[in-house]
Amino acid sequence: MISRWFHQLGSPRYFYRFSGRLIPWLAVPCAVLMLAGLYQGLVVAPPDYQQGESYRIMFVHVPSAWMSLFIYMVMAGAGAIALIWHMKLAEVIAISSAHIGASFTFLALITGSIWGKPMWGTWWVWDARLTSELILLFLYLGVIALHNAIDDKRTAARATAILAIVGVVNIPIIHYSVEWWNTLHQGPTVTKFDAPSIDMRMLIPLLLMAVAFKLYYAVVVLMRARCELLERERNTLWVSELAESK
């Protein structure tokens, strides 16, 4: 039953229909959670004992940084599925994720920089955390560039999948960089074995924003994947039927 549904989902035509119905169900909670998270974070949450009001940029910075890692794992996972099973849909998901991942990485770096200037006293330092996150941005850009450089979509998907999988080694390096080496960036607050060392009124908006960002990614990746699918399948029967019915 589940495996049959999974096989069905792998068919571009079924996926196109299914994702079209799914998107509004993800977009509405995304908007609600993001508004709630921003309100809780910018209005309700108390100022920090050391950083005052400036710490509030973390409600964008931290979820962006989490997403930059999460999306990379999805992209590499989809790439591996595409390589092993030659599944078209996985190829489409992988390349559709790359642009969103690059955007979140860029957002994490920029917001971090804006946060760093007043708190640390510098826009940028070459410590292990910041450098490895910058390498992640270059990996995303490399995946996008490689995909654009190859005309045949299926060859391009295979080449980018290998690059994406090679880059996976950077993910644990980013996460553990603050523990393995001395860095200017502080250690983990939420993703550690101890209880999170953050006040509950600050943790709630942070988690709300994290879930909202995840939903945002789901919505946008589905939208991008639908476009990519239509372009790839433009010569098939189901796409021409779809075009005629509109």
Add this chain to the structure above:
Amino acid sequence: MHPKRKKRLYLILLMVVGIGIGIGLALNAFNDNLMFFYSPSEVVAGEAPSGHPIRVGGLVSNGSVKRQENGLTVNFDVTDNAKTVTVEYTGILPDLFREGQGIVARGKLDDHGVFVADEVLAKHDENYMPPEVADALKTAHQEGVEGQAPGTAAQ
């Protein structure tokens, strides 16, 4: 699983493990270079290279911050609770700079063992809490210390 797919899966796993080991060895070899700063203990023990600029990171010792006459030059001690290095810095300090705060200073050791910094960055910790909670924690800590004091004196 189809044997062909199984082969591809193993190839991918092999690739990830191989690259992981390679990068792991490389990072291990460059471990010292990846450290952003040295601790005062390392500097005192002479493990930090001399002659070119290094960074020293630690906590600003309580009561050690002294401003010189010209108003811009500051002296303070940086400690890792084992060893201490005296830092001299001329310039504007970051907002978070205060006694007890973690900082990272870049500069050189002079002949008298004073670390002359040309840049001081504040390092903030991973704890976030409202001021009243921080105050409550501080009061509770002080009460705890005062409550203990007679007992310690009696021993």
